[in-house]
Amino acid sequence: MARALRVALALLFSIPAWAEGPQPPRSGIEFQSADVRAMQADDFANPATLWVDRGAALWKSPRGERNVSCAACHGDAEKSMKGVAARYPAYVESLGRVADVEQRINACVVDNQKAPALPWESQDLLSLSAYVAKQSRGMPVAVRIDTAASDFERGRRIYFERQGQLNLACTHCHDASWGRTIYAERVSQGQPVDWPAYRLEWQAVGSLERRLRACYFGVRAEMPPFGARDLVALELYLANRAQGLASMAPGVRR
Template identity: 50%
Template sequence: MRFFIFLALIAAVPALAQGIAPQDRRSGFETMGPEAQAMQRDDFSNPAMLGVAAGEAAWNSAPANGKPACSGCHGDINATMRGVDARYPARQANGAVMDLTGRIQTCQSQHQAITPEPRESAGLLALQAAVALRSRGMQIEAPASRGLSEAVSRGEALYRQRLGQLNLSCAQCHDDHWGRSLGGTRIPQGHPTGYPIFRLEWQAMGSLQRRLRNCFTGVRAEPFPAGASEWIDLEIYLRQRAAGMASDAPGVRP
């Protein structure tokens, strides 16, 4: 018996190392409790929609320096931002790869000539939520099909690398042990379908980078600085892993 248990531990790794089969993928929305699902299903009880409302107001308001509002260049958010979040992170015309947050910050500095709002600020999360809503229900596009294969590989290497004092990789929890209980918490598969999210644990809106930072400190690894290219690589790999799943942004999560 003891021998068999030991073999089972060894065998678990090759059996699962390929990750999650497409038909077995479940978003955080699907695996969270019915109360949180109900909160997200009704736009009037989803707190992230307050962020959307604030973001839409910001979209249409010009900065004090006379430069255009977002709408001054992009027009109607419903038309021009449709499907944009589903294809982010994305390579820009100048070759740089940016997440949606970085893209909005670039607009703020280059076209609005204002100091970009910092990552995790309510204003930036609100704008991101307003943009992300325009991809809700759409399939997440595979970054590898948009010339980001190298970033996908770098992100996957990071995803599979053991990290921190606890010596755990992302894959060991989210590929190999999803659905199991870590203390009182059910381990999700870790698909970024709903960002920015209103997380009940935070009692606030937050980004994917904030969520990833939580996992890093959870395994007692030092997180990368905000906006670091490693975070973007990891996001790109996670979007590749979730490609074809429907966006449910802006989501509620426990």
């Protein structure tokens, strides 16, 4: 009895106060078929490796009016970018707002390289974000919400809000129905790990924003534009829901 109580208490306190959503959080890869899981597990089979390689080359290429490379300031990405993606979205002082990894990279492209922002879902931006995200492989999601409280609340509100012609909220699928099959797909907990990811359906790597837009489309709701505050706020809410879950980006999904 005493032992059962101790175990129960240990479990209770091992769940941090901020934990929301299913406990323990489970990565979306667990809900994918065996062939997709095998593709993600093997860099030679994972098509996203092409984007990572391209990102590694871009990292060293000078760009913009300043003609400087990312490496000129940040050095070896394997060291300087280790754990960075796991902390995003985050409040960025120089932007005065919460940004996701793609927006943080673009802030450097614009402010530090003095080059035009890389367009959303462009090969250059996806390659750089895949390369940066890879440096956090196996590291647990660890976002801060104290410096981004209003965006966090915004993301949480949207997560529970019914949307579109199907009148469904994120929570209806990703909390109430995970593990079930909808539209021939096994629904996961909607965790944001492993992104950017190669989707077989897209035949390409895409950002988490693109994935979220696909969920809006799925319920026949108007999709927020790329970079919209609502999408970044949702990413932050999802990341907080996933605290402690390891990301294996860039991943593979159906």
